[in-house]
Amino acid sequence: MWHRSKARHSLPRATLGQLYSGRDNGIGAIRLGLAVVVVFTHGTSLGFGWEDLGESLFRNQTNTGTLAVFGFFVLSGLLITRSAARTSLPRFVWHRMLRILPGLWVCLLVTAFVVAPLVALREWGTLHGFWSGPNGPLQYVTGNWFTGVRHYGIHDLLGASTPWGRQAGGSVFDGALWSLVYEVICYALAGTLAVTAVLRRRRWVVVCLVAVLYGVVVVDQIQGRPLLGPPxxxxxxxxxxxxxxxxxxxxxxxxxxxxxGAVLELYRDRVVIHDGLGFACLAALAGSLLFGGFFVIGFPALVYALAWAGVRMPPALRGIGRRNDYSYGVYIYGFIGQQVFASLGWSRWGYLPYIAMSLAAAFAAAALSWHLVERRALAWKDWTPGPRKAVPVPPSVRLPLQVYEPARRRREEATPVGGRTG
Incomplete structure (x- = not known):
């Protein structure tokens, strides 16, 4: 009995570094699930003019959609930090641009030159004046091309025909794009930490940054400065x-x-993954949402819970997103479809049918975006600028040695000892 107990306690503890290796994890499934949650959340306000899903339940601290965005940033920190630490700065920037910008640009073009004209024909009955003006489709594309959203709408379209437009007092086509600018800022932070060797040699600096920002959050909550709403x-x-x-x-x-998320990646060989702690963090997260203290208690719990869930995901779900990652497309296209469906009055059939239509459209757009744009753009991640290299001659077309041997002997016979011909 003593020997069995001793053997059990002598087993090495499972760390994040041991369990999170390669692509055998559930992070892809979590990201897709978070994108779906965003669509569910927007369905209440976009389709019916209600408050965002979960806002009152969570004591106006957050809602389920914003909670999903918080989860995206935790997972980005976990994934992007590894990329920043292992690649050069130009390569890191190139990879991040390929992942974000091509999909965004096509989304903007489709919105401005396909969706918006159809909406204009339905609401105006004509395209006269659509292509010009300070809030036209061209301004929508150029104003939002680098993730920072300067134009949420195109003319006054969807302003009076949707619950969101009537409440916001204007045209909004894709409000989900708001978070991309903060994602880019975090990418810039990761690149800065990498190029200054912080990620490789001074990991404690990242821990200090986390402590400082957490202190700001604590002070905000003590002084009653809410996060939701206008600045x-x-x-x-x-x-x-x-x-x-x-x-x-x-x-x-x-x-x-x-x-x-970056701290978990940097200290992955020291972060112990324990199921009891994972369930405790889920309980703490739920309690902070329902009873208060979400930003102080729920933020740390969310960070650990997502990492724990990512490596404890059932094997059947670990393949989701490994080859086809639709999460980005669902996120950026879901809002557009919901706005269009709301303007058509299709929400009159009820919340669940409206959500079903929204998800079907979002997944269809996401699949097209992934296969036609995003995956093709990512195929260029190993591209390096510079002169073209000489193409080596395949062995199958090289002449045998016997062909070159007579010519080599004739040159040697004609060459004087110690000199050269010509």
Whole structure:
């Protein structure tokens, strides 16, 4: 009995580094699930003008869609930090651009030059004046091309025909794009930490950054500064080149989650994965959402719970997103479809039918985006600029040695000793 107990306690503890290796994990399934949650959440406000799903249940701290966005940033920190630490800065930037921008650009073009004209024909009965003006389709594309959203709408389309447009007081085609600018800021942070060798030699700096940002969150909650809603007067907004207006408060909160995932990656050989701790974090997360203290208690619990769920995912779900990653497409196209369906009045059939239509359209658009745009763009991730290299001659077309031997002997016979011909 003693020997059995001793053998059990002598087994090495499972760490994140041991369980999270390669692509055998459930992170793809989690990301797709988070994108689906965003569509479910937007369904209440876009289709019916209700509050976002879960907002009252979560004591107005957050909603299920924003909670899903928080999860995206934790997983990005976990994944992107490994990429930044293992590649050069130019290669890292190239990879990030290929993952975000081509899909976004095509989404903007489809919205401005396919969806919006059809909406204009239905609402106006004509395309007269559609292509010009300060809020036209061209301005929509050029104003949003680098993730920073400067134009949410095109003219006044969807402004009066959708619950969201009537509440927001204007045209909105794709409100889900708001988070991309903060994702790019986190990418820039990861690249900076990599090029300064922090990720390789001074990991403790990242821990200090997490501690500072967590302190800001604690102070915010003590002083009653909410995160949801427009930027508070205390923080205001900052205009950045290419990126447009960003909220410093959102930068710090989302940056905290991103760096939380980064810490798990940097210390993956020390982070113990324990099922009891994973369930305890889920309970703490649920309790903080239902009873308060989400940002102070729920943020750390969310970080660990997602990492734990990613490596404990059942094998049947680990293949999701491994070859075909539809999560990005579902996220950026879901809002557009829901707005169009709401303008057509299709939400009159009820919430569940409306969500079913929204998900079907989002997955169809995501599949097209992945197979026609995103995957083709990612095929260029190993491209390197520079002169073309000489193409080696295949062995199958090389002449045998006997062909060259007579010519070599004739040259040697004609060459004087110690000299050269010609």
């Amino acid at each position: 508070t007067p205390y923080y205001g907004s900052v205009h950045l080149p290419l990126l447009g207006a960003v909220s410093p408060q959102w930068v710090m909160y989302l940056g905290l989650l991103f760096l939380g």
